[in-house]
Amino acid sequence: MSSTAHSPSEASPLLRAHDLPQSYDAPEPAVPLSPPAKVSNADLAWVLAGLWSAVFLGALDGTIVATLLSPIGSYYNESNRSSYIGTSYLLSVCCFTPLYGRLSDILGRKGAMLLALSLFGFGTLLCGLAPSMDALIAARAIAGMGGGGVMTVSSVAVTDLIPLRQRGLYQGMTNILFGLGAGLGGPLGGWLNDSFGWRSAFLLQMPILLFSFILVIAKVNIKLPAEIENQPIRAKLRRIDGLGSLTLVLTVGCLLLGLSLKSTEELPWSHPIVWGLLVASAVWCVLFALVESYVAPYPVMPMRLVKQRTPLAVSLSNFFGSVAAFSMLYNVPLYFSAVRLNTSTDAGKWLHLLPHSVAISTGSVFAGWLMRRTGKLYTLTLASCAMTIVATTMVACWNDNTPQWHLWLDIVPQGLGMASVITTTLIAMIASVVKEDLAVATGITYLFRTTGQVLGVSLSGALLQSVLTSKLRERITGPDAFEIIEAIRHSTSVIPDLSPPLRQAAVQSYADALRIVFICQAACNFLCFLCCLPIQENPLPGTHEEQEAQYRKRQNSGSSCSSEETMT
Template sequence: MSSERDPLLKPLPRHDASVQNSEEDGKEKKLGPLEISRSNRWAILAGIWTAIFLATLVATLMPSISSEFNKSHQVSWLGTAYLLATCTFTPIYGRLCNVMGRRRANQTAVLFAALGTIACGVSPSMNFLIAARFLCGIGGGGIFTTATIITSDMFTLRSRGLAQSVAGIFSALGMGLGGPLGGLISDRYGWRVVFLMQVPLFVLSFALTGYNLRYVTPGKGKTPGEVLKRIDYGGIITTLVWVFASLLFLSYHYNEQLPWNDARVISTLVVAAAFFLLFIVVELKVAVEPVLAPFLLKQKIPVLVGASNFLVAFCNFSIMYLFPMWFQTVMLKSASVAGLHLLPSSISMTIGSMFAGWYMHKTGKYKLINLTFGILPFIGAMLIATMNENSSAAGLWLSIIPLGFGNAVVLQTMLIALLAHIPQSAMAVGTGFGQLFRGVGQVGGVAISSAVFQAVLDSELRKRIRGNDANETIRKIRQSATLVVSLPPDLQRAARDSYDTALRTVFIMAMCSTLMAYMVRLPIPDKYLEEPEPADHHPESPQHPAQLDAENAASSVVTSPLDTPCDSDSESDRDERTPILRTSAGGPNFRRPRRLSSYESVDGVMDLEDDIIGGTARRE
C-alpha cells in the first residue's frame, strides 16, 4: 500500500530515460522535458553544444584558403555567404520545431552544416567553397535556434539562464579556440583537413540527439500545413535577394574594381534597391506575421535598440574577420598565431556576458552598466586602430579585450532593454526584430569593411609599386595575402605598409561605428526589472509597486498548457481551453513576472503559434 510520500513514478525499467511504463494502464508513456533523467539531459546538451562549438569555427583560415585559389580579393564572401544564409534562414527553424519536432529540426540543421563542411573540405574552386559556406550557414543558424529551444524545454526558469550561459561559453570557445587550432592544423596539414576533421563530431552530435532527444511537450498539435502557412516567405525571399544583390554590388565595384558604368554594377545596385523596397512593402502590407514587425518600428526603444544592434554587429564583424589578417600580412605571423590573437576577445566576451547577466539579475537595472561599460568597445577599437609593428606584446595581445567585454555587456543589456519596453505578448516578435538588425549588421560588417579594405589596399599599392609589371604584381598581392611573406624586401615593405593602411582604415570605421552605437543608446531609459520570486512566494503576496508596469496596464487572457502530450517530433500549440486572467490590480489573479531573458519562457519564444503570446506580429 502506497503512502503520500511514495513517488508516483517508479524507476525506469529500460535505458531510454525518456520512456516509462505507466503502472495504472501498462501503456508506454513518454516523459516531458523536465521529467527526463539527468544523464539523458546531459547527453542531449552534449549533442547540441558540440554542434554549437562546430558552428563557430574557421574564420581565421580565410587568408590561407583564398590564397590557394588566388582569390584573396574575394575573401569576404567566405564570411558573408555564411552570414547571409544564417540571417535569412534562421527565422524558419522556429516554425520547423513545430512542424518537424525538436529532434528532427535540430538534426536537419546539423545535417546541412555537416554537408556544407564536407563540401568545404573538397572544394575545387573558390565559387564552390563560397556556395559550401552558404550551405553551412543554413545549418549554422538552425543549430543556434534549435539549441536555444531545446535548452528552454529542459530547464526551469530558475535554471535556464545558467544553461544558456554555458551554451554561450561553447560558442565563445568555438570562436576563440577554433582560430588557433584551425590555424595550427592548417599550417601543418592544410586547411581542408580543418573542415574534414569536424565531420566525426557532427556525426556524434547527430547520434546523441537522435538517441536521447525523445521527450514530449504538453499542448495541442497543429498540422504542418497550418504552421507552414504562417512563415513569412515573402520577407525571407526579399531579404535574401536584396542583401545578396548588395553584396554583389560591393564585390563588383570595390573588390573587382569594375567602373560605375559597368552593367553588372548598375544591375546589382538596381536589384538591391528594388527588392529592399519590395521587402518593406511585404513586411508592412502583405505578410501575416512579418519578420520585421511593423508596429515596433513606430516605437522609440525598439528602433534605438535595433540601430544599436546593427552598429555593434557591424563593428564586431568588421574587426573579427580582418583582425587576424593584420598579423599575417603586417607582422608576418603564421595562421595559427594570427588566430590565437582572437582568444582574448572570446574569453572577455564570455566573462562580459556572464557579468552583465549577474548584474542585472542582482540589481534589476541595466542602464548604468550599459553607460559604464558600453564605451569600452570604442576604446578597444581605438587601441586596435593604433597598433603598429613596434607595439608591445601586451598591446598586441590585450588591445582586443575591451572590445569583446564591452560588446558582450551591450548586447545583453540591449536585449533586456528591448524586452522591458514591449508587451509580454510581443516577446518573441521583439527578439526576432532585434536579431534581424543584428544579422544585417553582421553581413554588412564583413561586406562593407571588405569593400573599403580592398579599395584602400589597391590605392595604397599603386602609390608604392610602379614599373612595367606593376599591375600584375599588385593583382597577385591583392589575390594572395600569404604571398606577402615571400616577396623580395622592397616589395614586401610596400605590401606590408599598404595592408597596414587599408586595415587601419577598416578599424577606424569600426571605431566610428561603435561610437555611434554608444550615442544611439544614450536616450534609452532605465526600467526596473523584477527580482526573482522567492520559493515561498504566493500569488496573494503584495508586489513591488515598480513591478506594476505597462505589462499589466490592461487585462489580458493567456493560456496554460494542459497535460496532453505531444511528441518532440510533432510539436504543438498551447491548448486554449484553460484561460488564466491577468489584471493590473495586482490582486489574487495570477501574474506572470517580467523575465530577464527572452529565452526564459516557452510562452514568449517557444509557443510560436499561440494566438495571444508569440502570435501575429502585426496589430490591427
C-alpha cells in the first residue's frame, strides 16, 4: 500500500484507534445525507427574522439586566446579592450551551430552538413576577438554560441553509444584530426602570419572544436524515447523553461558581468553598471524559472531535480569545473611571467603547465578505489574531502621557481582530467536520467561547483586586488605612473626593493593577494566535451542491480511514 494511504487527514484523530482502549466513541454509523435545504428568498428572510430576533433579544436581555442590578437590589433590600442575578444566568448559559448541539440533531432544529425559546421565555416571565431575590436568581438560571441554546441552534440552522462560502457574511450580520441588542439594552433598561419599574424590562421582552416563537414554528422546517426523522420519540430520547450532560454541567458549573465566588465574595484561594469547588470541577471533568469515551453511545462532546486538529485548535483559540476580549470589555471602562478620572458618569466611561463596538460589527462583516470573495480563511485568521495582540500591547502601554486619541483608537484593532477571528474560526470548524457532527461541533465552539467570556471577567477581576490590594497597602498607611483601602477597592467614585496624596496613591495603584491585567490580555491573545496556527485551510463551497459533494467526500474519506485502521 502506498504511503499516501497512511497520511493523516483532517478527519483522522491525532491518536490512532488501535493505540486506544476500545470505546463507544467511534464515529457514528454513516447515514445517507439529507438533501441540502433549499428555501425561497422570501422564506429565508422569514426564517432569519425568527432566528435573529431571538439572538437580538438574548443580547438585549443581557445588558438590560446589567443595568437593572442596582434598582433590583434596592427593591429587595439585598444589594449585596444583586451580582448573583448575572452570575446565575451566565453559569446556566455556559453549562447548557453545548447540550443544544446534540439536541438539535435529536429534536431537529425547530424542536431545539423552540425548547430554547420556551425556557428563556418562561424564565424571563418568572423574573418579571419574582416575589423575592431568591426567586429572581432561580428564574435567571432557568432563562439561561434557554439562552445558552439560542445562539447555538440559530448558528446550526443558518449553516443548514447557507452555503459555507457565504456563511461568514451571514455570521457577520448576526453579530451586528447581537451588538445592536447589547448596545440598546443599557439605555432601554434605564428608561423602562425609570418609567415603568424594573419588572417591565422583563415583561416587555415577551412580544419579541412571541414573534420569534411563531416564526420558528411556521418557517423553520429543516429536515433531519430520514433514519432520525422517522424514529419514535422514545428512540430519539435514548440518543440523549444524560450522564455526559450531567457531568459536563457539574464540571463547568463548579469551575465557574468557584471563580465567581472568589471574585464577587472576595474569598481567598485557600477558602474551603473555593478550592473545594475547583477540585470538584477537576474530578467531574475526569468523569466526563471517561463517560464520553467509554459509556455514552451518542456523546454530547465526542472525544474523537476534540482529538482532531482543527476542532481542537478552534476550540482553544475561541477560549483564549474570549478571555482576552471580555477582560478588555470590562477593564477598559474601569481605566477611565479609576485612572483618568475624566468622567463622573457611568455613560461617560462606557462611551470610550463605542469605536470598539463599531469595530466588532465591521470586523465580522468584513471577514465574511472576504471569505465569500476569496474562499480562504487561514491568512485572514492569523492577521486578525495579530491585530488583537497589537491592540492589547498598545493598551498595556497606556500611561499619563498617552494622547487622548490613542485612548479612543487603540482598542479598535481588538474589536476588528476578535470579531474576525470568531467568524473565521466558526467557519473553519464547520468546514472541518462531517455533516453528522456539524451541530455538535458548533455546540463545542460555543461552549469554549462562553466559558472563556465568563472566565475573562472572573479571573481578570480576581487578578485586579489582588494586585490593587497589594499596591494600596504599600502606598496607604496609618490608623484609617484599612477603611480607606476598602472604600477605594469597592468604588471608584470615592477617588476624586480623596485628599491629593491619597488620590494619587489610589490612581497609581489602579494603573499598576490594570497594566498587569492588560499584559495578561496580550498574553491570552498571543496564545489565541498560537492555537490558530494548526487550523487547516479547507475549501469553502459556494453552492449547496458543492457543499454536499464535499460532505460526501469527507464522509467517504473518514470511512476509508476507519476501515483501514480496523484492518491494521
